[in-house]
Amino acid sequence: MATFAQTVFILVVMIDFFVLASSRLKAAIAAVAAQGALLALLPLLLAPQELHVLHVLALSLGALLVKGIGIPFLLRWAMREASVSREVEPVVGYVPSLALGGLGVMLAFAFSATLPIPTPEKHPYLVATSLSTVWTGLLLVVSRQKAVSQVLGFLVLENGVFVFGLLLSDFMPWMVEAGVLLDLFAAVFVMGIVIFHIHRTFSSLDTGKLSALRD
Amino acid sequence: MTAHAALRALLQVALLVVLPPLLPGIVARVKARVAGRQGPPLLQLYFDLARLVRKGEVKSRTAGPVFHLGPVVGAAGALAAGLLVPGPGAPALLSFPGDLFLLTGLLAAGRFATVLAALDTGSAFEGMGAAREVTFASLAEPALFVCLLVLSRATGELSLSGVLGPALPAAWAQWAPALLLCAVALFVLALAENARIPVDDPTTHLELTMIHEVMVLDHSGPDFALVLYGAAVKLYVFGALLARLALGGTGRGILPGAVGLLAGLALFAGAVGLVESSMARLRLVRVPQLLVGAGVLSLFAFVLLVR
Numbered sequence: 001m002a003t004f005a006q007t008v009f010i011l012v013v014m015i016d017f018f019v020l021a022s023s024r025l026k027a028a029i030a031a032v033a034a035q036g037a038l039l040a041l042l043p044l045l046l047a048p049q050e051l052h053v054l055h056v057l058a059l060s061l062g063a064l065l066v067k068g069i070g071i072p073f074l075l076r077w078a079m080r081e082a083s084v085s086r087e088v089e090p091v092v093g094y095v096p097s098l099a100l101g102g103l104g105v106m107l108a109f110a111f112s113a114t115l116p117i118p119t120p121e122k123h124p125y126l127v128a129t130s131l132s133t134v135w136t137g138l139l140l141v142v143s144r145q146k147a148v149s150q151v152l153g154f155l156v157l158e159n160g161v162f163v164f165g166l167l168l169s170d171f172m173p174w175m176v177e178a179g180v181l182l183d184l185f186a187a188v189f190v191m192g193i194v195i196f197h198i199h200r201t202f203s204s205l206d207t208g209k210l211s212a213l214r215d
Numbered sequence: 216m217t218a219h220a221a222l223r224a225l226l227q228v229a230l231l232v233v234l235p236p237l238l239p240g241i242v243a244r245v246k247a248r249v250a251g252r253q254g255p256p257l258l259q260l261y262f263d264l265a266r267l268v269r270k271g272e273v274k275s276r277t278a279g280p281v282f283h284l285g286p287v288v289g290a291a292g293a294l295a296a297g298l299l300v301p302g303p304g305a306p307a308l309l310s311f312p313g314d315l316f317l318l319t320g321l322l323a324a325g326r327f328a329t330v331l332a333a334l335d336t337g338s339a340f341e342g343m344g345a346a347r348e349v350t351f352a353s354l355a356e357p358a359l360f361v362c363l364l365v366l367s368r369a370t371g372e373l374s375l376s377g378v379l380g381p382a383l384p385a386a387w388a389q390w391a392p393a394l395l396l397c398a399v400a401l402f403v404l405a406l407a408e409n410a411r412i413p414v415d416d417p418t419t420h421l422e423l424t425m426i427h428e429v430m431v432l433d434h435s436g437p438d439f440a441l442v443l444y445g446a447a448v449k450l451y452v453f454g455a456l457l458a459r460l461a462l463g464g465t466g467r468g469i470l471p472g473a474v475g476l477l478a479g480l481a482l483f484a485g486a487v488g489l490v491e492s493s494m495a496r497l498r499l500v501r502v503p504q505l506l507v508g509a510g511v512l513s514l515f516a517f518v519l520l521v522r
Binding site for chain 2: 003006007010013014017021094095098099101102105106109110113124128
């Protein structure tokens with residue numbers, strides 16, 4: 001079970017790299033959906049011995065439905081509606097952002113073991129994966145121009161937070177997790193509408209154009 | 216030296232010298248079959264080499280002696296690198312602690328001589344190809360180093376024969392994810408180093424997109440035969456490296472080792488052919504992205520090992 005969880009963590013980091021390097025939004029959305037589905041496996045793999053079946057299943061199913069199926073569907077719809085398929089010119093190019101992402105991941109894996117964590121660590125890769133995914137999401141949000149890729153970055157960031165939250169999942173009632181997922185869903189829904197409006201007003205999804213707005 | 220060791224050394228050298236031109240034949244055959252064509256014979260490169268050796272050569276007026284150095288050093292460097300990679304049996308013919316560095320150095324020396332020969336023709340076009348080759352090599356070589364570092368760290372050995380030898384199964388048992396990442400990165404690097412499709416198209420003669428083919432345009436006759444032979448040997452070296460890595464250093468005896476190596480090489484050539492049939496060449500600006508990606512993968516594998 002330990003090696004399987006290890007593989008899932010490494011795949012999650014691989015998807016981080018892929019999203020950083022891909023310019024095609026369709027592929028990036030599919031990758032983020034796959035990441036969400038992989039995250040849904042984690043509560044099952046890391047479940048403690050005296051497991052609360054309902055709790056673990058709820059966490060896993062919630063993640064799968066919202067992150068793996070619901071949000072990617074919404075994003076694909078937004079992409080089709082706005083007829084945008086590529087991130088053309090990110091502020092930070094693909095090679096530098098890949099190198100930055102690699103640097104962040106390396107630092108995360110090198111130093112996460114020294115982080116003092118009050119709860120017992122469930123897996124040696126958990127904190128490192130979470131930190132590198134948050135870093136990747138941050139990079140995407142900051143450095144991409146198109147609204148859809150910024151939303152993707154936000155999702156990757158949330159995926160990292162979800163991984164970190166697994167540390168606390170034994171103590172947290174599942175209502176909290178459900179609330180977070182609902183918030184995320186609502187946020188992406190709102191962003192979908194915003195994307196639609198940006199597109200209708202400027203006939204482009206370049207968020208740089210928003211600075212031209214006046215009263 | 217026992218008779219056993221002598222036999223193994225002989226077999227390794229024989230495979231290294233005779234087998235390489237078969238690999239491009241397998242790649243071409245796989246590509247043709249996927250496209251629904253008959254394809255050239257498997258031994259086509261042997262025929263080509265025999266034909267080229269009998270031909271005379273045409274030389275640029277500006278070309279000096281360095282022009283002939285390129286093909287010779289390229290082929291010799293690849294052959295010498297092949298001696299370091301354990302073929303059928305565990306210790307290769309040449310093996311000493313730190314020969315990992317010699318491997319990359321020999322391949323780099325071959326590339327350096329090829330670039331010099333390309334510049335020596337005085338053609339601006341070949342200079343462009345040389346510039347591209349060196350640019351991409353500067354990204355591929357660090358990644359190759361990190362890959363070898365990962366292997367060395369995982370097995371605790373410093374020579375290629377040790378890394379790809381008896382220590383490998385234990386390393387696979389302990390570090391499977393990191394070694395898998397490393398193998399993927401090595402495969403990408405093998406495609407890049409051998410001018411294969413996602414990076415360069417070996418069959419194209421469209422000038423603006425060529426990289427490796429540009430540099431050897433002016434070579435003809437026996438020189439060109441050496442260029443083709445050297446490229447095939449380089450493909451063999453990378454194939455043998457990957458085959459030994461993926462098969463976990465199998466083969467106590469000579470025969471199982473040789474069979475494993477041959478099967479691994481055939482699989483490698485088949486995989487290259489499938490990659491070539493299933494994807495198009497990347498645009499030149501995207502190539503650094505692929506190579507940096509391979510480098511990041513191997514660095515990540517290294518971090519997994521040392522933490």
